[in-house]
Amino acid sequence: xxxxxxxxxxxxxxxxxxxxxxxxxxxxxxxxxxxxxxxxxxxxxxxxxxxxxxxxxxxxxxxxxxxxxxxxxxxxxxxxxxxxxxxxxxxxxxxxxxxxxxxxxxxxxxxxxxxxxxxxxxxxxxxxxxxxxxxxxxxxxxxxxxxxxxxxxxxxxxxxxxxxxxxxxxxxxxxxxxxxxxxxxxxxxxxxxxxxxxxxxxxxxxxxxxxxxxxxxxxxxxxxxxxxxxxxxxxxxxxxxxxxxxxxxxxxxxxxxxxxxxxxxxxxxxxxxxxxxxxxxxxxxxxxxxxxxxxxxxxxxxxxxxxxxxxxxxxxxxxxxxxxxxxxxxxxxxxxxxxxxxxxxxxxxxxxxxxxxxxxxxxxxxxxxxxxxxxxxxxxxxxxxxxxxxxxxxxxxxxxxxxxxxxxxxxxxxxxxxxxxxxxxxxxxxxxxxxxxxxxxxxxxxxxxxxxxxxxxxxxxxxxxxxxxxxxxxxxxxxxxxxx
Numbered sequence: 001x002x003x004x005x006x007x008x009x010x011x012x013x014x015x016x017x018x019x020x021x022x023x024x025x026x027x028x029x030x031x032x033x034x035x036x037x038x039x040x041x042x043x044x045x046x047x048x049x050x051x052x053x054x055x056x057x058x059x060x061x062x063x064x065x066x067x068x069x070x071x072x073x074x075x076x077x078x079x080x081x082x083x084x085x086x087x088x089x090x091x092x093x094x095x096x097x098x099x100x101x102x103x104x105x106x107x108x109x110x111x112x113x114x115x116x117x118x119x120x121x122x123x124x125x126x127x128x129x130x131x132x133x134x135x136x137x138x139x140x141x142x143x144x145x146x147x148x149x150x151x152x153x154x155x156x157x158x159x160x161x162x163x164x165x166x167x168x169x170x171x172x173x174x175x176x177x178x179x180x181x182x183x184x185x186x187x188x189x190x191x192x193x194x195x196x197x198x199x200x201x202x203x204x205x206x207x208x209x210x211x212x213x214x215x216x217x218x219x220x221x222x223x224x225x226x227x228x229x230x231x232x233x234x235x236x237x238x239x240x241x242x243x244x245x246x247x248x249x250x251x252x253x254x255x256x257x258x259x260x261x262x263x264x265x266x267x268x269x270x271x272x273x274x275x276x277x278x279x280x281x282x283x284x285x286x287x288x289x290x291x292x293x294x295x296x297x298x299x300x301x302x303x304x305x306x307x308x309x310x311x312x313x314x315x316x317x318x319x320x321x322x323x324x325x326x327x328x329x330x331x332x333x334x335x336x337x338x339x340x341x342x343x344x345x346x347x348x349x350x351x352x353x354x355x356x357x358x359x360x361x362x363x364x365x366x367x368x369x370x371x372x373x374x375x376x377x378x379x380x381x382x383x384x385x386x387x388x389x390x391x392x393x394x395x396x397x398x399x400x401x402x403x404x405x406x407x408x409x410x411x412x413x414x415x416x417x418x419x420x421x422x423x424x425x426x427x428x429x430x431x432x433x434x435x436x437x438x439x440x441x442x443x444x445x446x447x448x449x450x451x452x453x454x455x456x457x458x459x460x461x462x463x464x465x466x467x468x469x470x471x472x473x474x475x476x477x478x479x480x481x482x483x484x
Contacts, residue, residue: 043092049108053094056112060096061286064115068274069095073113073131076124080132083202086139093131099281101217105134107141119280119433119480120216122466124267125209128200129251133210136195140188190250197254206264207255212466214248219463223456272478276435280482281453282313284428289313290453294331295420297428301388303417305329306409327406328398329413334385336392342370342385345392351383352376365418382410386417393417431482433464438477447473452484 057063073093081087091109096102099116111134113127121127193210201207258264282288287296289311295302305311309320309329317332336345343359351374358373367386374381380402384395395414399406420428431453438447448461462469464480473479 043090043109046108049106049110052106053110056096057094060098060100060112060114061283062097064095064097064279066095066115066274066278069115069118069278072124072271072274073127076128077111077131079203079205080128080135080199083204084132084135084139084199089135089139091135091138097279097283099279099283101220103130103134105137107138109138111135111138115278116281118275119278120220120464121213121271121275122216122268122464122480123206123209124271125200125206125264126213126216126466127209127271128203128205129196129207129210129213132196132199132203133192134196135199136192137188139195140191189247193247193251194254197251198258201255201258201264204265206266207258208252208264209266211248211251211255214251216463216466218248223459223463269478272435272480275433275480278433280431280433282430284430287313287318288428289318294318295424295428297420297425299391300420300425301393301417302420302424303331303413306413309409322409326400327409329410330394330396330398332394333391334394336385336387338390342368342387342392343372345385346370346372346383351381354383364414367417369414371414380406382407384410384414386414388417429484431484433480434483435478435480438473438475438479440475442473442475444471444473447479447481451482454482457482 073095077091077093081089081091089109091111093111093113095118096112096114098114099119100114101117101120103111103113103117105111111131113130113134117130118127121130197207197210200209284295285298287294287299292305292307292309292311293302294305294311294313305320306322306327308323309327310323312319312321317330320329320331322328334345336342340348341361343361346359347354347356353376354372354374356372358371360371362369362371362384364384364386367388369384369386371382371384374383379398379400381399382397386393386395395410395417397406397410397413436447444461444467445458448458451457451461454460461467461479461481462471464482465473467473
């Protein structure tokens with residue numbers, strides 16, 4: 001459904017005593033078969049790296065195909081490799097079809113960068129700072145160390161999942177181990193920053209791009225935090241590459257060793273030309289959130305969360321949290337044999353402490369459904385299963401205290417589940433970045449009003465274009481806006 005690295009929802013999952021929350025393969029529509037960026041060198045493949053590669057693609061919606069971006073990245077990587085201490089080291093860059101702002105590397109030299117990160121960067125020097133940072137992790141063998149940590153985390157996950165009666169264990173394994181990419185240590189991050197800035201500088205990119213982009217990512221994370229998200233950084237670069245004022249200052253200090261603040265190539269115009277028309281945010285074909293509503297055009301359904309809920313579309317489920325955290329909800333898809341009734345499924349043991357006497361068969365907007373109640377030490381639950389075509393969808397509502405409001409929220413949300421109309425499906429276009437030229441009379445405020453489908457458009461416009469709170473646009477500048 002979504003393609004984000006997902007940390008905090010696992011805590012909710014554990015609170016629900018759901019060691020595994022269903023197999024999501026049916027929910028994730030297949031990504032188009034697009035080849036990743038291919039440099040001339042060949043990255044040595046190992047079985048472990050291949051498995052990891054497939055897991056990453058599954059979590060991030062596959063590859064994102066864009067010839068202009070692929071050409072830009074290939075050219076940038078080739079420059080960086082030639083300027084590094086190991087020009088013989090091969091790298092293979094894959095653009096991931098995710099709106100998350102993330103990048104990471106495998107020990108073999110496979111590098112990953114999301115289209116969300118590409119959309120946030122403002123010039124080639126900022127992109128080069130990310131790529132050289134990840135190359136530095138490979139050169140310093142940090143990625144190998146992190147792989148060892150992930151293997152250790154996998155053991156912990158097996159212990160947790162072995163406690164569950166649910167046979168579908170893939171979701172938690174994805175969420176809790178490999179795809180969190182096991183954070184680097186502070187020392188490793190500083191080392192990778194230093195190496196990366198040096199590589200970018202020697203490749204004649206503006207070495208201050210690293211400090212600028214770290215600042216943009218920090219501001220982007222703060223903007224997400226303002227949405228009362230479950231864990232605003234869980235899916236992004238800052239979850240596994242924590243940015244601090246010290247890191248930004250360190251990147252600036254390192255850059256000063258190479259060139260003056262005005263020196264180095266930013267290559268802004270070329271970069272923005274390549275970024276023009278890139279998909280921004282969630283890809284509607286994989287399901288997306290608009291306000292309190294979740295829509296999945298390809299599968300043909302929608303539902304609305306209750307008032308005061310924030311929805312997050314993650315790799316394993318749609319997660320909703322009420323402002324203040326007293327209520328939460330989870331929506332996912334599960335495997336239920338056609339011959340098994342939905343009531344029997346709810347009582348089949350995948351969830352502890354289900355009150356079997358509360359089980360009720362229902363019809364919701366013409367779809368067969370069933371509901372049941374359950375309880376835990378700190379949460380009270382209302383669970384619904386609904387059969388839509390050949391799939392069964394599951395709503396799990398959790399409340400600190402069971403009351404009239406929590407019961408109503410659960411009931412109204414489930415009752416809002418319906419088929420999308422043909423018009424709604426046809427209207428579900430992705431948001432895109434459009435690069436425009438600032439005209440006389442244009443201001444940050446007027447340009448931000450042209451943004452579509454985003455919250456807090458003025459702040460988002462500033463962040464997308466690397467403008468601080470006081471900066472103004474200049475006539476003939478190229479800027480990014482979000483359009484539908």
